[in-house]
Amino acid sequence: MSLVSDELFPTLVVGSLPRPVxxxxxxxxxKMGDVDPAVADRxxxxxxxxxxxMQEAAGLDYVSDGEWRRESYVKNFSDAVEGFEVDLIQPRAxxxxxxxxxxxxxxxxxxxxxxxxxxxxxxxxxxxxxxxxPSPYTIARRMWSSKHSISAYPTREAFMQACIPIVNGELxxxxxxxxxxxxxxxxxxxxxxxxxxxxxxxxxxxxQEIQMSxxxxxxxxxxxxxxxxxxxxxxxxxNRKHSTQGPYDLIMxxxxxxxxxxxxxxxxxxxxxxxxxxxxxxxxxxxxLGVIDHTDLRVETPEIVAARAEAAMRYIPVERITLNxxxxxxxxxxxxxxxxxxxxxxxxxSEGASLLRSRFS
Amino acid sequence: MDSVYADRxxxxxxxxxxxMQEAAGLDYVSDGEWRRDSYVNIxxxxxxxxxNRSRSSIPGAVYPTPIAPLRQQRPIALHxxxxxxxxxxxxxxxxxPSPYTVARRLWSPEHSTSPYPTREAFMQACIPIINEELxxxxxxxxxxxxxxxxxxxxxxxxLIDPEYRDRExxxxxxxxIEMSxxxxxxxxxxxxxxxxxxxxxxxxxSLEHSTRGPYDLIMxxxxxxxxxxxxxxxxxxxxxxxxxxxxxxxxxxxxLGVIRHADAAxxxAETVVERAEAAMQYVPVDRLTLNxxxxxxxxxxxxxDxxxxxxxxxxxSDGAELLxxxxx
Numbered sequence: 001m002s003l004v005s006d007e008l009f010p011t012l013v014v015g016s017l018p019r020p021v022x023x024x025x026x027x028x029x030x031k032m033g034d035v036d037p038a039v040a041d042r043x044x045x046x047x048x049x050x051x052x053x054m055q056e057a058a059g060l061d062y063v064s065d066g067e068w069r070r071e072s073y074v075k076n077f078s079d080a081v082e083g084f085e086v087d088l089i090q091p092r093a094x095x096x097x098x099x100x101x102x103x104x105x106x107x108x109x110x111x112x113x114x115x116x117x118x119x120x121x122x123x124x125x126x127x128x129x130x131x132x133x134p135s136p137y138t139i140a141r142r143m144w145s146s147k148h149s150i151s152a153y154p155t156r157e158a159f160m161q162a163c164i165p166i167v168n169g170e171l172x173x174x175x176x177x178x179x180x181x182x183x184x185x186x187x188x189x190x191x192x193x194x195x196x197x198x199x200x201x202x203x204x205x206x207x208q209e210i211q212m213s214x215x216x217x218x219x220x221x222x223x224x225x226x227x228x229x230x231x232x233x234x235x236x237x238x239n240r241k242h243s244t245q246g247p248y249d250l251i252m253x254x255x256x257x258x259x260x261x262x263x264x265x266x267x268x269x270x271x272x273x274x275x276x277x278x279x280x281x282x283x284x285x286x287x288x289l290g291v292i293d294h295t296d297l298r299v300e301t302p303e304i305v306a307a308r309a310e311a312a313m314r315y316i317p318v319e320r321i322t323l324n325x326x327x328x329x330x331x332x333x334x335x336x337x338x339x340x341x342x343x344x345x346x347x348x349x350s351e352g353a354s355l356l357r358s359r360f361s
Numbered sequence: 362m363d364s365v366y367a368d369r370x371x372x373x374x375x376x377x378x379x380x381m382q383e384a385a386g387l388d389y390v391s392d393g394e395w396r397r398d399s400y401v402n403i404x405x406x407x408x409x410x411x412x413n414r415s416r417s418s419i420p421g422a423v424y425p426t427p428i429a430p431l432r433q434q435r436p437i438a439l440h441x442x443x444x445x446x447x448x449x450x451x452x453x454x455x456x457x458p459s460p461y462t463v464a465r466r467l468w469s470p471e472h473s474t475s476p477y478p479t480r481e482a483f484m485q486a487c488i489p490i491i492n493e494e495l496x497x498x499x500x501x502x503x504x505x506x507x508x509x510x511x512x513x514x515x516x517x518x519x520l521i522d523p524e525y526r527d528r529e530x531x532x533x534x535x536x537x538i539e540m541s542x543x544x545x546x547x548x549x550x551x552x553x554x555x556x557x558x559x560x561x562x563x564x565x566x567s568l569e570h571s572t573r574g575p576y577d578l579i580m581x582x583x584x585x586x587x588x589x590x591x592x593x594x595x596x597x598x599x600x601x602x603x604x605x606x607x608x609x610x611x612x613x614x615x616x617l618g619v620i621r622h623a624d625a626a627x628x629x630a631e632t633v634v635e636r637a638e639a640a641m642q643y644v645p646v647d648r649l650t651l652n653x654x655x656x657x658x659x660x661x662x663x664x665x666d667x668x669x670x671x672x673x674x675x676x677x678s679d680g681a682e683l684l685x686x687x688x689x
Contacts, residue, residue, distance in 0.1 A: 021668040022381050046380050050374040050376075050377040053370050053373050053374055339667075
């Protein structure tokens with residue numbers, strides 16, 4: 001425990017936080033080439049300290065840069081790596097949402113994915129920092145398409161294998177820099193639990209998909225000398241709606257096979273299907289318990305946070321519980337979420353943790 | 362909280378709101394006054410002699426009020442100004458409350474008569490402090506200096522609402538207007554800055570205006586103030602119509618309010634253009650500047666949304682672009 005916190009119930013963000021509208025505009029204009037990336041970077045250097053101070057003011061133990069510089073939690077991979085073409089993968093017919101790049105040529109890394117952000121964040125705060133990178137499986141599911149990618153990589157698996165050394169190299173650099181908590185975002189593993197989703201995505205062999213996710217994570221963390229690596233699992237969200245729903249039963253067995261220290265999972269939302277599944281949570285991992293429902297406009301009270309943690313304590317020993325919101329508040333910069341609301345929710349999270357410490361320390 | 366820590370935190374936060382205004386496309390930007398508890402309390406924050414007291418005229422709130430002779434402890438806005446000037450890539454505007462508004466807002470008959478027997482006596486004590494501040498802002502190279510004097514424009518409301526007039530103990534409105542003029546002229550005496558504004562408004566909080574009514578009563582006073590520009594509310598219906606600009610002094614620049622800060626509906630650039638063109642019937646185009654009706658949150662607790670503010674400022678600069686392409 002002392003490794004990650006001096007106290008029980010350490011509090012962490014999942015990573016992303018809402019951008020003000022004008023920052024969303026800036027990211028969009030950078031993408032469209034209407035603003036010089038160097039100018040956008042300098043502007044963001046002036047902004048990011050504000051969102052770091054916000055998290056400190058909210059009282060969090062681990063803070064991030066709000067991922068304000070990223071267009072999305074997963075596109076930061078294609079932004080740093082050559083071989084992609086933007087906006088080829090469109091939302092499903094009749095659905096709103098972001099477009100994604102597809103891999104169209106053999107990939108080659110051009111610059112670090114998250115190292116510059118991490119260095120900036122570390123310099124800007126005296127708190128512990130958390131930096132997230134997309135997992136190989138999620139990258140492969142999100143940005144490989146049978147329509148556009150087969151000439152570059154005949155299968156999704158082949159593409160994922162090409163991503164692994166790049167993600168692995170990034171984690172090594174983040175570890176060497178002294179990032180306090182490293183996180184692999186693997187929402188696409190959790191999406192598999194929803195039968196409607198599996199049907200939609202024509203997933204026939206779900207075990208093979210789960211195995212891909214495990215291999216992706218284990219490949220990414222191989223020989224990364226770091227004591228606190230998390231995997232984040234969620235049902236994805238846009239405009240306050242989850243993309244999928246259902247309990248985690250199908251994937252619980254996989255968690256024990258992943259060579260990481262912690263899983264940050266959604267439990268505050270009813271869409272995650274109840275806390276009982278924690279009886280299957282591996283004995284040697286830490287739980288990042290989602291105690292804030294980012295899709296719910298109502299701000300949680302510290303008492304609600306404490307009650308959610310106490311429900312998890314029936315299954316997980318207290319020293320293996322960490323607290324976080326269910327998910328990042330805006331994994332995609334265009335996600336219309338409110339920064340003031342996020343602040344109030346993060347403050348409820350820290351105050352809930354204080355309440356729990358006074359009860360159980 | 363340690364005030365040095367708060368200052369350091371704000372140093373990390375204020376650049377964000379400056380960049381926001383630059384992204385919105387404004388020519389003159391501020392620090393959003395994010396460091397201030399309020400546009401007027403900033404005076405009491407920098408000057409010794411005040412204490413937070415409740416007043417019978419404002420139930421349920423405490424305000425700083427003079428209880429001892431004033432003694433300035435630190436600059437009012439100079440630190441903010443230096444910081445904003447260092448960070449901003451645009452021209453900067455800095456506002457300081459006018460002596461009249463400080464006197465009306467902070468002096469109280471219940472608590473203040475022993476150091477200052479009258480409101481006038483207190484205002485006279487404020488004038489040299491504000492005057493010195495404006496000189497320092499000038500020396501610091503601030504591009505636009507502004508005196509906030511909402512309490513002058515409240516005069517019209519005093520005429521309309523006798524209850525308000527009684528509560529504020531205003532006996533002679535002409536005398537009040539003269540106090541405001543004397544306060545402004547004392548504050549700018551010998552300052553030697555080429556672009557000093559006075560801002561007039563009907564006050565607001567939580568999207569409600571405190572007062573309303575046209576500016577008739579005070580228009581005559583504007584010509585007697587030794588400043589260059591008046592930033593006034595005209596976008597919102599509460600300010601009465603634009604016809605009053607027929608009485609606007611011919612040697613002053615107009616700061617035309619073209620954005621309703623107390624209305625969440627975001628203006629289009631075309632609306633901004635229409636509002637400016639309406640004013641052009643009365644004021645020549647080379648004496649027209651554009652601004653929102655008022656600051657978006659003169660009290661830090663005001664419930665106005667920063668994203669809405671950005672969109673409104675964006676509409677303001679887009680409207681100015683349209684006007685330039687039409688008239689430049």
